[in-house]
Amino acid sequence: MDVLAEAAKLEAAGRSIVHMEVGQPGAAAPSRVLEAARRVLDIGRLGYTEALGIRALRERIARHYGAEYGVDVSPDRVIVTTGSSAAFSLAFLGAFDPRARIAMAAPGYPAYRNILAVLGLEAVEIPVGPQTRWVLTAEALRTAHEKTPLSGVLVASPANPTGTMTRPEELRELIDTAAELGIRFISDEIYHGLVFEGRAETALAFSQEPIVINSFSKYYCMTGWRVGWMVVPEKLVRPMERIAQSLYISVPELSQRAAVAAFDCREELEAIKEGYRRNRARLLERLPQIGFEEMPPADGAFYVYASVARFTNDSATFARRMLEEAGVAATPGADFDGDRGHLTMRLSFAGAEEAIAEGLDRLERWLA
Ligand SMILES: Cc1ncc(COP(=O)(O)O)c(C=O)c1O
Numbered sequence: 001m002d003v004l005a006e007a008a009k010l011e012a013a014g015r016s017i018v019h020m021e022v023g024q025p026g027a028a029a030p031s032r033v034l035e036a037a038r039r040v041l042d043i044g045r046l047g048y049t050e051a052l053g054i055r056a057l058r059e060r061i062a063r064h065y066g067a068e069y070g071v072d073v074s075p076d077r078v079i080v081t082t083g084s085s086a087a088f089s090l091a092f093l094g095a096f097d098p099r100a101r102i103a104m105a106a107p108g109y110p111a112y113r114n115i116l117a118v119l120g121l122e123a124v125e126i127p128v129g130p131q132t133r134w135v136l137t138a139e140a141l142r143t144a145h146e147k148t149p150l151s152g153v154l155v156a157s158p159a160n161p162t163g164t165m166t167r168p169e170e171l172r173e174l175i176d177t178a179a180e181l182g183i184r185f186i187s188d189e190i191y192h193g194l195v196f197e198g199r200a201e202t203a204l205a206f207s208q209e210p211i212v213i214n215s216f217s218k219y220y221c222m223t224g225w226r227v228g229w230m231v232v233p234e235k236l237v238r239p240m241e242r243i244a245q246s247l248y249i250s251v252p253e254l255s256q257r258a259a260v261a262a263f264d265c266r267e268e269l270e271a272i273k274e275g276y277r278r279n280r281a282r283l284l285e286r287l288p289q290i291g292f293e294e295m296p297p298a299d300g301a302f303y304v305y306a307s308v309a310r311f312t313n314d315s316a317t318f319a320r321r322m323l324e325e326a327g328v329a330a331t332p333g334a335d336f337d338g339d340r341g342h343l344t345m346r347l348s349f350a351g352a353e354e355a356i357a358e359g360l361d362r363l364e365r366w367l368a
Contacts, residue, residue: 003021003319003320003323003329003330003331003332004021004022004329006320006323006329007019007021007323007329010323010324010327015327016327017323017327017328017329018327018328018329018351018355018356018358018359018362019329019348019351019355020328020329020330020347020348020349020351020356020359021329021330021331021346021348022348022350022351023160023303023348023350024217024218024223024350025218025221025223025272025302025350026350026351026352027221027272028221029220029221029222029225029258029262030220030221030261030262030265030268030269031265031268032261032262032264032265032268033220033222033225033258033259033261033262033265034258035261036257036258036260036261037254037257037258040253040254040257040258041254046252046253046254047253048249048250048253049250049251049253049256050250051241051244051245051249051250052078052079052080052237052241052244053078053079053080053081053229053250053251053256054080054253054256054257054260055075056257056260057080057229057256057257057259057260058075058076058078058079058080058229059075060260060263061073061075061078061080061229061231062074062075062077062078063263064263065202065204065231067263068192068202069201069202069204069205070205071202071204071205073204073231074234076234076237077231077232077233077234077237078229078230078231079229079230079231079232079237079240079241079244080227080228080229080251080256080259081227081228081229081230081244081251082226082227082228082248082251082252083215083217083223083226083227083228084188084190084213084214084215084217084228084229084230085111085115085228086228086244086247086248086251087213087215087228087229087230088111088112088115088213089115089119089247090230090240090243090244090247091186091211091213091230091232091240092115092116092119092121093119093240093243094232094236094239094240094243095152095184095186095211095236096121096151096152096184097151098120098121099120099121099122100121100122100151100152101121101122101124101148101149101150101151101152102116102121102122102123102124102150102151102152102153102154102186103124103125103126103136103141103144103145103150103152103153103154103183104123104124104125104126104136104153104154104155105125105126105127105128105134105135105136105155105156105159106125106126106127106128106336106337106338106339106340107128107161107162107305107333107336107337107340107341107344108125108156108159108160108161108336108337109156109159109160109161109188109336110335110336112154113125124144124148124150125338126140126141126144127337127339127340128140130294130296133164133296133297134159134162134164134296134297135157135159135164135165135166135167135170136153136155136166136174137170137173137174138170138173138174138176138177141153141174141177141178141181141183142177142181145181145183150181150183151183151184152183152184152185152186153174153178153183153184153185153186154186154187154188155171155174155185155186155187155188156187156188156189156190156191157171157187157188157189157191157200157300158191158192158194158195158200158299158300158301159191159301160191160301160303160336161303161305161331161333161335161336161346162296162297162298162303162305163191163296163297163298163299163300163301163302163303163304163305164296164297164298164299165195165197165198165200165297165299165300167198168199168201168205171187171201171203171206172206175203175206175207175209175210176206176207179207179209184209184210184211185203185207185209185210185211186210186211186212186213187202187203187210187211187212187213188213189202189203189212189213189214190213190214190215190217190218190228191218191219191300191301192214192219193218193219193220193269193273194218194219194273194276194300194301194302195299195300196276196277196280196298196299196300197297197299197300198299200300204231208233209233211230211231211232211233211236212230212231212232213228213229213230214228214229214230215227215228215229216228216259216262218301218302219269219273220259220262220265220269221269221272222255222258222259222262225252225255225258225259226251226252226255227251227252227255227256227259275352275353276302276349276350278353279302279349279350279351279353279356280298280302280304280349282349282356282357282360283298283304283347283349283356283360284298284304286360286364287304287306287347287360289364290360290363290364290367291308291310291311291367292304292306292307292308292345293306293307293308293309293310294306294307294309295307302348302349302350303346303347303348303349304346304347304349305333305336305344305345305346305347306344306345306347307343307344308343308344308345309343311367312343313342313343314342315332315333315334315341315342315343315344315345316332316334316342318332318345319331319332319345322345322363322366325366326362326363326365326366327362328359328362328363328366330345330346330347330348331345331346331347331348332344332345332346333345333346347359
């Protein structure tokens with residue numbers, strides 16, 4: 001966020017900045033979503049909805065699991081949330097007692113540990129690296145639990161910042177191990193749809209016990225609509241409904257009504273994804289030539305995470321210089337990994353193709 005603010009300042013002063021720090025699609029929401037929103041606005045009446053979300057959206061989300069993964073999900077277990085961000089708060093509050101310990105991979109999405117911290121829960125970061133193809137393994141989970149017992153584990157696949165996917169068989173093993181050890185499994189599936197290598201499987205294909213979290217923000221290009229969802233075990237629905245009622249009453253009705261159309265925009269969204277695919281290919285080809293090293297497999301999402309050890313041992317300063325001197329904004333790794341992130345950067349390829357190509361040219365000239 002600091003990089004974003006600094007980039008905005010430079011742009012206001014007339015500088016051209018290539019944005020490779022952003023974690024969101026550059027494209028507008030798909031046209032059918034926009035049409036649905038306009039129809040709702042023509043009627044004009046927007047009110048509170050059921051705290052769990054409007055029935056039409058919960059049913060459409062449930063149907064998506066059948067169509068996409070061949071998994072039967074009851075709409076009664078679907079909870080609509082204000083982005084996946086609100087789903088994390090609800091999940092942590094609804095599923096854990098105060099001071100519970102929740103494991104996750106490092107590097108990882110920083111909001112997990114921040115949300116846990118404000119809720120009085122403890123994030124247990126387990127370092128991952130090339131030895132395990134940058135994913136959290138069942139064995140590492142077991143070892144961490146034996147050291148100090150865990151109440152939960154959160155896995156994102158594809159992950160942020162690495163883009164690396166936990167393969168279906170590894171996901172199954174993690175879910176089975178968590179069940180055996182009595183650890184609640186939370187699956188962040190926000191980057192499903194944005195997969196370039198392999199196939200993303202939902203945790204619900206293996207068990208109905210995990211809490212599965214997803215969002216319209218990434219594949220569906222709807223970050224600003226603040227709408228996401230989760231699928232939870234039946235017994236957690238009512239407690240989470242009561243927490244949601246008190247915390248925010250309901251998700252904005254306009255976003256919910258529009259989101260019903262999102263699943264029927266495949267063609268448009270796949271065309272956007274093809275742009276990411278070309279950006280990704282450019283990055284994977286050129287970053288190593290420029291001197292970025294040790295990139296975890298960028299299976300999905302729209303990020304490449306790379307070592308900049310050849311240039312610096314302070315990625316925050318490196319990011320600031322990259323912005324000021326090369327006009328390229330990117331995210332220093334310390335945000336994602338407190339121990340090793342001073343040697344890494346995350347570059348997002350969610351931007352326009354010309355912008356990403358220009359960004360790479362600038363980096364090449366700057367680091368030559
Ligand atoms: C892994 C991951 N999970 C969750 C989120 C939150 O997204 P939202 O609240 O827009 O659904 C993000 C956003 O970047 C993310 O990268």
